[in-house]
Amino acid sequence: MDAHDIKLMDRLLKVAEGAFDGHLSILKFTTNWRVSLETPSNRDDIDAMAVGSTFKEAALTLLNRIQLADPIHSKETPIPD
Template structure:
């Protein structure tokens, strides 16, 4: 098992311990089909597949990240978040930016998942952009 898979399994275990009472399953159905789920295998909360063990685990972690994003948006930002794809990167924030200047304040990542994770970590939100811009201007 390579080190990236081991790191993914560690991250999966952390998520499972925090949200699913430590339950997660990784199943190999055939040579090209893996399934991963958080929760108990007979009643999974998240069930995803992949062509490899690594892909199945990544898909589950990314799905969990998107679920977390949606929960935060519902709790704090009337359900709104913005994700944008540009030529060289992704941008993310909670709420809705309206101007070019506000878009520049969004978190940036090389991947969609990196941009979302940074946005969650920093609580990046359009309301704070608007406030900052008004105070500076």
């Protein structure tokens, strides 16, 4: 992980602890990463997770989803560059 990935991880942890009862799931597969603020319990849950070819891409996809869902509150803690 590089410095940017660590910032993204910190951001995800803050969001998880602040609004999702601390739930944060990060999965690494052969071909992609998946990130969610829920605990997956079946394949459909895994398929619904934010996906990317890197941790950074998956994390940013999830954070952008949150920002689009609640743009007012998500601006309180901006997504790192």
